Amino acid sequence: MQVFDRHEVLDRKEIENLQAIRLKNTVHQATASTFYRNSLARASVKVPDINSHEDIARLPFTTKEDLREQYPFGFLAMPKEKMVRLHASSGTTGSPTVILHTQNDLNVWADLVARSMHCAGVRSSDVFQNMSGYGLFTGGLGIHYGAERLGCLTIPAGVGNSKRQIKMLGDYKVSVAHIIPSYALHLGSVFDDQGVDPRSMHLRIMLIGAEPHSEEIRSRIQEIYGVRAYNSYGLSEMNGPGVAFECEYQTGMHLWEDAYLAEIIDPETLEPVPQGQTGELVLTTLTREGMPILRYRTRDLTRFIPGECPCGRSHRRIDRITGRSDDMIVIKGVNIYPMQVEKILMSIPEVGQNYIIQLERQGHMDQMRVKVEIRDEFFVEDMRRLQQIQNKIAGLLREEILISPKIDLVEHNTLPQSQGKATRVVDKREEGK
Amino acid sequence: MQVFDRHEVLDRKEIENLQAIRLKNTVHQATASTFYRNSLARASVKVPDINSHEDIARLPFTTKEDLREQYPFGFLAMPKEKMVRLHASSGTTGSPTVILHTQNDLNVWADLVARSMHCAGVRSSDVFQNMSGYGLFTGGLGIHYGAERLGCLTIPAGVGNSKRQIKMLGDYKVSVAHIIPSYALHLGSVFDDQGVDPRSMHLRIMLIGAEPHSEEIRSRIQEIYGVRAYNSYGLSEMNGPGVAFECEYQTGMHLWEDAYLAEIIDPETLEPVPQGQTGELVLTTLTREGMPILRYRTRDLTRFIPGECPCGRSHRRIDRITGRSDDMIVIKGVNIYPMQVEKILMSIPEVGQNYIIQLERQGHMDQMRVKVEIRDEFFVEDMRRLQQIQNKIAGLLREEILISPKIDLVEHNTLPQSQGKATRVVDKREEGK
Incomplete structure (x- = not known):
């Protein structure tokens, strides 16, 4: 197997050792922020207490409400002057959620996205059309930086204007597209209206994500375009795209455990669910210096898929998101x-x-x-x-x-x-x- | 004077020597493209003929129509696989104009934009709100990469949603904004409607460009926001923003002559206009490897401003664009x-x-x-x-x-x-x- 990054094939023990070191660093780094200095003190957690990946259980959870209350800069663990990027939610319901990155954070993020795309079979020789919205939304710039890092010819198409999207797919012989699943279906009907067969394009891979969707939607997209469609997972609080991505076997998304420490909990009891059961995904950043986040309650429902992946990557796979703990x-x-x-x-x-x-x-x-x-x-x-x-x-x-x-x-x-x-x-x- | 790049203070002779070397390289590189192989052969120009910056006069002109006829890849001087970015015009009137970049081209471009912003007084400690459209339009990503390179906290705000723009300007204590002049005026009236004084923000600098505007518009923007507003010049065929930028003296835009060889011609006779007179700006890329362009007729009307700039930068200044040779x-x-x-x-x-x-x-x-x-x-x-x-x-x-x-x-x-x-x-x- 060809990997983009040697971290993809660390064995379980190596991953856990790396997690222990990075978790300790992250907790140390987090104490530099107003929010965590107080919240870790309240929980009586000190840096020397963190010596294993399992010590994550000692840490308090972080919620979206915490992020909103600290708007805009209460989570910063380094001076604002060291930050080079700000992303924010639209804030239509309350204060926006603000995430800030140092240059080093952006580099690590771009590497994770490049690794993710490579894992789904994308190569530097591909022509890549990014149909995500650019700007404050992380799906656009996040995937964009990763695609350039991988060396793809990257077309920053943005959203909308379906006829123009179709023209670009054809004229530039696009081989890989990043697209929201519901828009992929809609674009298919625009192809129909124009009397153009989507399978006549040069597309071979579609990266679909940013909204939960079913296996049946994936099958339809693959059928319409004659491509392999790969599911992906990310959220702006954890950078954006590049948290977990499917490999060529399409059997769940490898969650990059050298960069994120993942737990799956019962949203009521807050205790870990038994191995393989569905619960709420909780994530801790392991490499972010500007704005580390500990035990973030994503509200997304998923499970760890038991067993090894045939691809040989050791990072555990999460199942497609079946919903949100708050959208039931x-x-x-x-x-x-x-x-x-x-x-x-x-x-x-x-x-x-x-x-x-x-x-x-x-x-x-x-x-x-x-x-x-x-x-x-x-x-x-x-x-x-x-x-x-x-x-x-x-x-x-x-x-x-x-x-x-x-x-x-x-x-x-x-x-x-x-x-x-x-x-x-x-x-x-x-x-x- | 503090400069971002030592090239800013080369003396005239050093600039001309550098231009001679880079022009020769560029012509050599250009001959790898279908278009220039033919056009240079028709003009009987060979690489050994180019030994001085003045030899630019031997080269044929390139027009927007040439770019359109070669749509999409006829200007490429390197294999498409080496390209990592595609920008394109909307193509509402005919084929789009496509510009492609290697990773090295993007790095050089980001450096030029960082240098330009620094020249206008922007520093790494600034919070920078980029109100340009992202995606295929070069104003967004072009300025964005430069701002990050400079180390600013960069907010990829994009266009529109004026109330949100105002909220961000205030909440994030934005000190520098990039904005289209007509939108700056419009946003001023939204401030009025909201009963907020634009001068109560933390803004100190506005970078205005992407559309020709008068000195009076600049004065109004400075008055409304209580800022210094700096004019800039760029066009997607020459990367985008970062071709010429004003320094703190606001007396014309320094055109970066280590990256672009500039001429001003009479659009009728195609001969150089006398020194200091207005004519059509013609530009040659000196550092672009993926898609060099020789003697591009910008259609933009301007003049070289005679004399030295008090800032000490040796790169000649062009006057604000007074119109286009085709919009009379x-x-x-x-x-x-x-x-x-x-x-x-x-x-x-x-x-x-x-x-x-x-x-x-x-x-x-x-x-x-x-x-x-x-x-x-x-x-x-x-x-x-x-x-x-x-x-x-x-x-x-x-x-x-x-x-x-x-x-x-x-x-x-x-x-x-x-x-x-x-x-x-x-x-x-x-x-x-």
Whole structure:
């Protein structure tokens, strides 16, 4: 196996030793920040207490609310003058979350992204079109720096303007694209509208991430474009892209354990879940100097995939994100994750590329309505045929989520199409109260 | 004087010697491209002919049309696999103009931008908000890489969302901003609307460029924000930003002659204009390896400013761009540059931040109509007062451009506001023909 970085093939013991050293360094570094000086003192944790990767359990958790309360600079472990980059969330609900990086932090991040892309089969000879938004959002610049580090011919396409995206894919013989999964599906229908076969492009790899999606969505993307699509995971609090990435075996995402110490906990008890079970991912930065973060509660639900990966990389794999600990829908007393609905919908051949889950209240009763786009060839005038499709969808969903949603079939391209992360759930239960 | 790069203070002879060596290298490098192999052969120029900076005159010109005809890769002097970045124009009128860079090209570019920003007084301790569009447009990533190279805390704000821009300027104590001049004026009125004094921010420097503007616009920006505003010059064919930049004396832009060989020619005869006269700027890359460009006709009109700059930098200064050789308005047989109109308008205290020049046809007669926003405090109900303002504007414009335009006074914030380069001239003469 060809690796980009020798750290990819450290054995388990070597990784744990490295984690112990880097965790100690990180805790030492963190005490330079206002926030951690206080929070570590409250938890009575001192640097000499940290001698093993397992000592992570002594540290207090960090939450998004902590980051917001310290807005903008309370987490800085070095003088602001040493920082060269600021990223921030949009802050539509409260203070933005601000993450700052030194030049060294940016270098390490670019290396992690380059390693990640290489791990998915991208090489320096590839032509790479980055269809992520640039600017404060980390998906754009994060992947961009990594692609250049790897040596790809990098096209900073940004989001939107689908016709231009298609022209660039063709004219520049693009072989690798970075794209949000819902936009990949939408772009497929723009190809259709233009009468161009997406498989006639030179694409061989698509890197998809930035929003949770099902295996069925991946299969559709691979089918539409005739590519291998690789899942990726990252979040701005942990730099952005480059936290975990799939290798050629597409069996979960290798989480780079030399850079992040990962735990999976029960979001209620905050204790580790048994090995292989799903829980909330908690991450600690191991290499960040400007703004280290300890035990960050990502709210993302996943599990460690047991066993070794055939690729030979020793870094443990996490499963695709099945939801967020705070996006669970509770309806009629049943817990449902939107990803369960998506998984069923995308396995049905008649279903098109877009859907919306709408939560409503009828009298005192909550109700789920699923609006589903149907492929043109199935959207026929025959009411009986449409009724059959409707019943089929309702039946399959009931089997998975145990309640019976209302199903509205709509025509291709009639549901709102976002160009960023898709909005899949609309909660109208509180309206008109 | 503190310089970022020792090349800034080479003496004239050293610059010319360096140019001779680099020009020879560049011509040698260029012959590896399809386009220049043919064009240099047609002009019977061989590498051994190039032994002095003055031998530039032997080389053929390159135009935007040449770049378009060679779309996308006909100018490459190295294999595509060596390239790591692609920038392109929008291609709304014909094929896009594509510029490609090796990693080394990007490094040199970042150094030039860092040097430019340093020359305008920016330091590594500054907090820098980049309000340029990221992606394929070179203003965003170009300045971004330079700011990081200089060591500034760089905020990749991107364009638009004025309220958020203002929040960031305040919350992050931003000391330097990069902004398009027309947007700087617009943002000033958003500050007004929000009841916030732009001078209460921590801003000390604004880098303004990407669109030609008058000295009066600069003065207004300095006045509104209480900053020093520095003019800059660049174009994507020559990388983007970082071709020429003002120093603290604000007396023209030092053109980095170790990286670009500059000529000013008569766009009709293609001969050099006499020293100090205005003509079309022609530029040759001296350090670019992936895609060298020889004698590029920028279409931008400027002149070399005679004499030495008090700052001690030896690189000659170009004057602010007064227009483009192809944007001259011909009306009633008179040649007018939009910049002449702007200069007058912005010198009138009653005039607000926005204006549009509209060319119309009445019967067989061409006519110029200038729509001008008036500051709120002058937009009163008193028709006689408004009439006076109208007459004053018409009179001052007639003195400058020799024809009498119609003047429409409109209220603050009623003319269309672009968030990118401002559209100042609307030609309606061919409509309804």
